[in-house]
């Protein structure tokens with residue numbers, strides 16, 4: 351790892367796109383404002399459109415419009431940004447880009463460090479990587495790193511092909527694959543909560559935990575992304591990456607050291623221990639859903655199939671619930687339930703760890719029911735943890751009542767909680783790959799998900815099967831009920 355104030359020329363391919371505008375420029379600004387980026391940086395925006403530096407800088411300034419920091423001169427900040435119109439197929443354009451990088455490297459004294467950020471349609475990644483290498487842009491005196499956005503393939507085979515292409519130009523330790531959930535403050539907090547507390551780690555196994563639930567629900571539908579999403583669905587869009595990454599962090603063994611290699615090694619072991627399903631078993635473990643029209647906040651919203659860019663007969667899942675088993679010593683017999691969907695009743699990501707009931711509970715009677723002990727990790731929009739325990743009821747009886755102990759990360763430090771992309775950009779510039787996905791993780795996740803996707807593609811689902819603004823299809827509840835459990839969010843609120 352290098353210094354905390356890294357120096358680099360950042361080259362963003364897809365600079366006119368939505369992600370760059372919504373996430374990358376504001377994140378670079380926040381790093382700059384928070385003193386995490388020295389003056390030794392430049393950003394080159396690369397895309398097809400024939401913009402000038404001035405047009406680009408105006409767009410960058412628009413993207414940070416809602417920041418109001420009296421000490422920061424936004425024109426000075428924007429002067430670090432340069433625009434380079436570019437055709438990926440045209441090798442001469444690479445030479446022009448090389449010249450611009452060199453010029454800015456000298457001007458901003460960035461020590462020859464280069465960060466390439468691919469924020470564009472993945473079908474161009476291979477050509478782009480190959481041309482960057484053949485035209486000499488990947489060879490420099492400083493470091494060269496590649497940040498690459500999802501989707502990383504649409505199944506194992508396509509991910510492997512993509513990876514092979516990229517690996518022709520960049521080595522694995524130069525590649526930073528983004529999973530923005532790994533940049534979220536409370537996702538990063540999972541390891542700390544687990545491995546810095548004597549209270550939890552000894553109980554973190556099949557002796558004491560009955561089940562674990564990971565939910566990531568969204569209120570929005572697919573909006574303008576129908577064309578991409580209809581070929582993907584919730585399984586590939588959310589489960590293959592974000593959900594399995596959270597699962598791996600929750601289930602992994604303590605690493606022997608906090609190095610990227612050791613942490614990754616433990617996560618990989620979890621993914622390897624995931625119980626492989628064959629296609630006939632998929633219906634016992636997975637539930638898929640697709641939203642119908644419905645009324646959300648008083649507004650009538652259309653069904654998924656009536657959305658832009660979506661096939662009116664679409665068989666694509668906008669909701670997935672699953673029961674995953676991790677067949678290792680620690681977790682044998684403990685179900686991990688995951689659930690994610692669009693157009694649900696609230697935007698929320700939460701992890702609920704349900705502890706087993708006591709062998710005998712003295713306070714249990716029909717009138718005064720004790721509640722299971724739960725540890726809830728609130729990932730978003732609230733950030734924090736809540737521990738649900740039982741305590742004496744404030745009356746003359748020796749009865750119990752459920753109480754909660756809460757820590758709210760938002761109220762502690764709301765202003766300074768970094769954005770996921772801000773953290774990830776900073777990590778990459780410092781050469782810390784802990785919160786990025788290694789190829790081994792990507793490969794194992796796709797291999798697991800491919801079986802489900804194949805089974806589903808062979809059978810038309812009975813869609814739509816949940817109303818917009820609801821909690822998803824009823825089958826998702828049954829998935830837990832048949833094991834004697836239920837989703838906790840409904841009851842814990």
Ligand code: BG6
Nearest residue numbers: 500530566568587588592699730
């Ligand atoms: C993205 C998916 O990776 O994550 C989107 O492609 C989804 O479909 C998004 O909406 C959810 O991210 P967040 O941070 O809003 O929970």
